Amino acid sequence: MLFMKKVLFLFLLVILTLYFLYPKDSPKPTIIDEKVKYPQDYTIVMVGDSMTETLGNSDEIRKFLKEYYPDKTFEVLNYGFGSTNILTLKTRLLEKTFHGREFRPITEIDFDLILIESFGHNPLSHLSMEEGLREQTKALEEAVQILKDKNPEGRIVFVATIAPSKAQYGRGQVELTPEARQGWVLEREAYIKNHIKFAMDNNIPLINIFEKSKVEGDLNLDLVRTEDYIHPSPTGTIFISKIIADFLFQEKIL
Known part of the structure; x- marks a missing residue:
C-alpha cells in the first residue's frame, strides 16, 4: 500500500512538472513601428535629383533658418540622388x-517636414511627353498618399527647382545642336511645370524657385556652374537655400 502511494505521488509529480514546463499558447506580441527621432527641434528631409544633392550637407539652409529661429535647432537630411527620376521616389520612401x-x-x-523637389532635370525621356507627365503625376499621387499614411503629422512641401537655360543648358557636358538644346529645355520645363501644377491642384505648399531663377524669361546664369550650365553654382546654392528658408518662415510651415 505504501509502495502504491509512492508510485502515485511520483506520477502526479511528473504530470505537474510537465504541465508547467510544456509551452502553452500565449498572445503574440504586437510589433510597433519604431521611427528614428533626431534630437534637434526640427527634422527636415529633402528628396530629389542632383539639383537637391548639390545642396550638400545643407549648411546654408540651416544658417538661414537659424536667423529666423535663433532658439531652434535643425537636422536637414539630403536624399538628393543624382541621375534619378521621379519613379525612384517611392523606393526612397519605403526601402533602404x-x-x-x-x-x-x-x-x-520621424520628420517634421519633407521637401519634394521636381526631378524635372531628369525627365522620363523614354516615354512620350504625354505619357511621361501622366506617369509623373501618378508617382506624385502615390508618394503623397504614402507620406500621409506613414507620417500624418509631417508637413509636405513641393520645390520647383531652378529653370534650365535656354541658351546654355548642358554646354560643356553634352554636345547639343541649338534645336536639340531647345528640345531638352522644353521637356525639362514641362516636368517642372507639371510638378507646380500638381502642388497647386492639391493645395500643397510650393517653393517656386523655377520662376524666381529667371531674368527676362531665361535662367540667371550666375546661379549655375559654367562647367555644365545645369547644376547650382555656389551662388545658386545660397540663392536656393535662402528662398527655402524664407518660404518656410513666411508661410509658417515650421
Whole structure:
C-alpha cells in the first residue's frame, strides 16, 4: 500500500512538472513601428535629383533658418540622388537605398517636414511627353498618399527647382545642336511645370524657385556652374537655400 502511494505521488509529480514546463499558447506580441527621432527641434528631409544633392550637407539652409529661429535647432537630411527620376521616389520612401552610403527609408524617420523637389532635370525621356507627365503625376499621387499614411503629422512641401537655360543648358557636358538644346529645355520645363501644377491642384505648399531663377524669361546664369550650365553654382546654392528658408518662415510651415 505504501509502495502504491509512492508510485502515485511520483506520477502526479511528473504530470505537474510537465504541465508547467510544456509551452502553452500565449498572445503574440504586437510589433510597433519604431521611427528614428533626431534630437534637434526640427527634422527636415529633402528628396530629389542632383539639383537637391548639390545642396550638400545643407549648411546654408540651416544658417538661414537659424536667423529666423535663433532658439531652434535643425537636422536637414539630403536624399538628393543624382541621375534619378521621379519613379525612384517611392523606393526612397519605403526601402533602404544606397547612394555613396546606405540611406534608411524616409518613412522610418520621424520628420517634421519633407521637401519634394521636381526631378524635372531628369525627365522620363523614354516615354512620350504625354505619357511621361501622366506617369509623373501618378508617382506624385502615390508618394503623397504614402507620406500621409506613414507620417500624418509631417508637413509636405513641393520645390520647383531652378529653370534650365535656354541658351546654355548642358554646354560643356553634352554636345547639343541649338534645336536639340531647345528640345531638352522644353521637356525639362514641362516636368517642372507639371510638378507646380500638381502642388497647386492639391493645395500643397510650393517653393517656386523655377520662376524666381529667371531674368527676362531665361535662367540667371550666375546661379549655375559654367562647367555644365545645369547644376547650382555656389551662388545658386545660397540663392536656393535662402528662398527655402524664407518660404518656410513666411508661410509658417515650421
